[in-house]
Amino acid sequence: MSGTNWPKATHRFFYTDPGQGESVFFDSEEERDNAMADAISAYCDEGWSEEVDQIFAGVVSHTVEKCDVQTKPAPCAEHPDHDYGDNDCEACIAWDEFPNHEFDEVCNYKAVPFESAA
Ligand SMILES: [Zn+2]
Structure with a gap:
């Protein structure tokens, strides 16, 4: 199985199995569907476990990326x-404008559509 534990631009198709506490990401819908079918089957031993209907699937549309990076000025x-x-x-103004001098770098994070993610 070529699933990964983390979405990549090439691995956007996923299923999540809350009973196992995991999401698995695949590069094709078909592979995902097959793996998901296996995950569903795994819940049937002597009768179905209740956790089987917690499984869900989808396609990743966004991830989170660092942005607005500022390095602490000297x-x-x-x-x-x-x-x-x-x-x-200018050097003093740059120093004053830096939000928190306890950090060497400050930044924000934002959601970005997966298509444009690196
Ligand atoms: Zn100065």
Whole structure:
């Protein structure tokens, strides 16, 4: 079986089996359908387990990607205390505008359609 545990642009067809706590992703609908049929069959031992009807399937449309990445600017060498007053010191302004100096990098995340994902 060529399923993966994570969606890729080439593996968008999935089924989810909450009873097993997993989703499996495939590169074709046919492969997914076959694997899903196997997963369904696995719930029949001596009668059907109730968990069988929790299985569902679909096609991934979006994933989440990092965006708006900002790297922490170097502190201004001329104004180490950032007391630049009324000067338009670009290095100080860049330092001030960085949202949180505890981090070397800040960013956001957003949903992106899978077609354009790398
Ligand atoms: Zn400065």
